[in-house]
Amino acid sequence: MNAFRSIEWLDEGIVRMLDQRKIPRETVYNDYTTHSEVAQAIKDMVIRGAPAIGAAAAYGLALTAHHSQVADAETLRAELADASNVLARSRPTAVNLFWALNRMNDRIADPALDSVVTLQKATLAEAHAIAEEDVAINKAIGKNAQSLIPQKATIIHHCNTGSLATVDYGTALGVIRMAHELGKDIFALLDETRPRLQGGRLSAYELKEQGVPFKVIVDGASGHFMRTLGVDLCVVGTDRVAANGDVANKIGTYNLAVVAYENGVPFYVAAPTTTIDMATKHGDEIEIEERPANEITHVRDCQITPDGVEVGNPAFDVTPAKYITAIITEKGLVYPPFNETLEKLMG
Numbered sequence: 378m379n380a381f382r383s384i385e386w387l388d389e390g391i392v393r394m395l396d397q398r399k400i401p402r403e404t405v406y407n408d409y410t411t412h413s414e415v416a417q418a419i420k421d422m423v424i425r426g427a428p429a430i431g432a433a434a435a436y437g438l439a440l441t442a443h444h445s446q447v448a449d450a451e452t453l454r455a456e457l458a459d460a461s462n463v464l465a466r467s468r469p470t471a472v473n474l475f476w477a478l479n480r481m482n483d484r485i486a487d488p489a490l491d492s493v494v495t496l497q498k499a500t501l502a503e504a505h506a507i508a509e510e511d512v513a514i515n516k517a518i519g520k521n522a523q524s525l526i527p528q529k530a531t532i533i534h535h536c537n538t539g540s541l542a543t544v545d546y547g548t549a550l551g552v553i554r555m556a557h558e559l560g561k562d563i564f565a566l567l568d569e570t571r572p573r574l575q576g577g578r579l580s581a582y583e584l585k586e587q588g589v590p591f592k593v594i595v596d597g598a599s600g601h602f603m604r605t606l607g608v609d610l611c612v613v614g615t616d617r618v619a620a621n622g623d624v625a626n627k628i629g630t631y632n633l634a635v636v637a638y639e640n641g642v643p644f645y646v647a648a649p650t651t652t653i654d655m656a657t658k659h660g661d662e663i664e665i666e667e668r669p670a671n672e673i674t675h676v677r678d679c680q681i682t683p684d685g686v687e688v689g690n691p692a693f694d695v696t697p698a699k700y701i702t703a704i705i706t707e708k709g710l711v712y713p714p715f716n717e718t719l720e721k722l723m724g
């Protein structure tokens with residue numbers, strides 16, 4: 378498995394994931410053979426990031442099909458429907474999870490798949506297709522973004538949106554990586570991203586390996602750097618884009634967008650079209666996941682707050698469309714008014 382690939386299928390019916398909770402201190406791969414284990418791995422954030430969660434759910438269904446002992450296609454379909462419901466309950470905000478399950482379920486429903494073996498093969502082939510398409514989509518996002526990235530640029534990035542958050546390459550971090558690979562003089566400021574530190578741990582790990590110059594900053598420092606250092610742009614990923622252009626992303630994205638707006642810094646959102654949810658009219662309709670209190674009260678095993686304090690731990694926030702300069706997709710750049718341009722893009 379290449380160093381940053383988040384997930385892989387092994388022919389003996391195993392899904393292997395790089396355990397992102399342990400990076401950068403340890404590189405550990407976990408093997409899974411059931412959809413319930415995959416659902417738990419998504420909940421526990423062994424794998425995280427919207428596109429990676431979608432691919433994991435697809436492979437979760439492929440595991441159920443592969444290991445099934447049933448004798449006929451209809452019974453296998455019933456098993457897969459149960460598995461799909463379990464996977465759908467793993468995390469609520471990233472629409473890629475539901476998009477991938479819907480795509481898998483459409484394939485599974487094909488009446489031409491009339492035996493256990495044909496259904497098993499088709500389920501795995503569809504999961505592979507979702508994973509491989511994701512890598513190609515990310516590279517197309519990286520290319521499409523380049524007209525927005527000056528030859529020399531200081532860029533703020535939030536959370537982790539790289540190879541680890543996708544199947545490989547990455548969306549917003551992929552944009553930064555590609556700019557660097559193209560020889561641009563890029564300096565990244567990585568928000569550490571409290572409380573799970575996806576920026577300080579994961580994005581820093583990726584950019585360090587790729588040789589992209591960067592500094593890790595605390596989330597509250599972005600305004601200071603915009604005023605003092607001069608920041609050319611911000612680029613972030615997203616877990617769901619609503620039809621009006623509101624975007625849900627890692628908690629703190631909204632603050633960053635408002636500060637960027639106030640300082641006249643362009644704010645770009647990199648999103649595969651699989652993250653655009655035209656059925657969600659605006660950001661207030663997006664379910665925001667609430668994570669356990671110990672993510673805030675503790676750093677690893679060390680308690681940092683007084684005993685018994687109340688904690689609010691929303692994993693995501695919604696950035697209203699008015700703060701977003703453009704959305705970068707694999708199909709091209711999308712500008713305001715997003716309710717019109719997204720409609721056109723998504724057909």
Ligand code: MRU
Binds near residue numbers: 537
């Ligand atoms: O809670 P996480 O780590 O799954 O949140 C991830 C993010 O918010 C990413 O920015 C988003 O999924 C886009 S990843 C290409």
